[in-house]
Amino acid sequence: MLAPGSKVSQIKFSTKSFGIEAAEVAARAIENVVSSLTHADISDIIAGRPEKEVLGALQIISQSLAKAKLKALDLSDNALGQKGIIACTSAFAQQPALEELAFQNVGCSINACTSLAELVQNAQELKSMRLYNNMSDDAGAAAIAKILSRAPKLEAFRMASSRVGLDGGVALANSMATGKRLHRLDLSDNPMTGDVAESLAAMLRGQPHLRALNLNDTSLEDAGVSTIAQALANSAPELEELELALNEVTPAGAKELAAALAGKSRLQKLNLRENELEDRGVILLCGPIQSLPSLRVLDLAQNQVRRAGALAVTKAVADKQQLEMLDLDANEIPDSAIDDIKAILKKAGKASALGSLEENDPDAADDDEEEDDAEEEQTGKSNIVVDTLTELLGKTGLTGK
Numbered sequence: 001m002l003a004p005g006s007k008v009s010q011i012k013f014s015t016k017s018f019g020i021e022a023a024e025v026a027a028r029a030i031e032n033v034v035s036s037l038t039h040a041d042i043s044d045i046i047a048g049r050p051e052k053e054v055l056g057a058l059q060i061i062s063q064s065l066a067k068a069k070l071k072a073l074d075l076s077d078n079a080l081g082q083k084g085i086i087a088c089t090s091a092f093a094q095q096p097a098l099e100e101l102a103f104q105n106v107g108c109s110i111n112a113c114t115s116l117a118e119l120v121q122n123a124q125e126l127k128s129m130r131l132y133n134n135m136s137d138d139a140g141a142a143a144i145a146k147i148l149s150r151a152p153k154l155e156a157f158r159m160a161s162s163r164v165g166l167d168g169g170v171a172l173a174n175s176m177a178t179g180k181r182l183h184r185l186d187l188s189d190n191p192m193t194g195d196v197a198e199s200l201a202a203m204l205r206g207q208p209h210l211r212a213l214n215l216n217d218t219s220l221e222d223a224g225v226s227t228i229a230q231a232l233a234n235s236a237p238e239l240e241e242l243e244l245a246l247n248e249v250t251p252a253g254a255k256e257l258a259a260a261l262a263g264k265s266r267l268q269k270l271n272l273r274e275n276e277l278e279d280r281g282v283i284l285l286c287g288p289i290q291s292l293p294s295l296r297v298l299d300l301a302q303n304q305v306r307r308a309g310a311l312a313v314t315k316a317v318a319d320k321q322q323l324e325m326l327d328l329d330a331n332e333i334p335d336s337a338i339d340d341i342k343a344i345l346k347k348a349g350k351a352s353a354l355g356s357l358e359e360n361d362p363d364a365a366d367d368d369e370e371e372d373d374a375e376e377e378q379t380g381k382s383n384i385v386v387d388t389l390t391e392l393l394g395k396t397g398l399t400g401k
Helices: 020-032 051-065 081-087 110-119 137-148 166-176 194-204 221-233 251-261 278-290 307-317 335-347 364-396
Strands: 010-012 039-041 072-074 100-104 128-132 156-160 184-186 212-214 241-243 269-271 297-299 325-327
Touching (some): 081 110, 110 137, 128 137, 166 194, 221 251, 251 278
Parallel strands (some): 039 072, 072 100, 128 156, 156 184, 297 325
């Protein structure tokens, strides 16, 4: 990069820790190729440095990037906080053609998000924005939403594991309605609750090109999942990935979800792990699942599934030519049913698709049946005692009249 006449379009400084002197060398190299540079990955470049040195190094490198016409900038995995984001201002604030921006795991607090929203005024060309593992909360999400409202060409957005609640989720959903080009959306691991579903559903109905939706662990529950499912039923014909794990979905929510899956011929991944579908919910989904020709991954782990549900879904996916993974672990499937599942998949040439069953509890169903029998027996004994006492009291004339 330091050689005269060098032409470089992409740089990656990731995992190299830059002090002031190293940053100055890097800046000279960047300035030497600035006319051709379009992509800069400067993630994880300040590890183990004191704050003063960190801010100085970031500022030096960012000032050199200001002269480039960047399309993509990744500042992830740097302990930026608000001070760090301000130090990096030169790298992104005045970039007229910036298409991709990433601030993942950077300590993007409420104040940091507010500063980011003030600095990123030109978002007309922005297609991708990724934030992850920050402490942004609702107020931070509301600040990021201001950027999204200025980004009509947005295709991919991620703000996972950022403590976003209901108000922040609503703000994000409303802001993304500005555009109609969304391909990928990841809001997983945020406690938004089912009350966010109406706003998300309204936005999703206007996204005909949606390919991946990740709402894992967002506390949607049946009502929220049903609302999202209703929106997807009449939109997103190109959907390839749907993730709704850890949302307490029961058979009640499975009914609307089944309707949403019908006709999704491009769906490749369906993640419903750690819900409460039970056999009834899984069986409700089997019809639509059977009609998904492109399905590669189906995750139903930890859903209180027993024999009937496990066998039904195995038969539903056995003929999928592209099937790579059927995860039924951490359920309550009897050993005899597991043997049948393996036989079905082996006959279909898909034996390798069955995931690990190390956490499956084959005795749970038997234990529950024994408990039910014991309860029925105890109830019967109690009734006999009551009848006997009543009879004795009647003979002695002590019964109430």
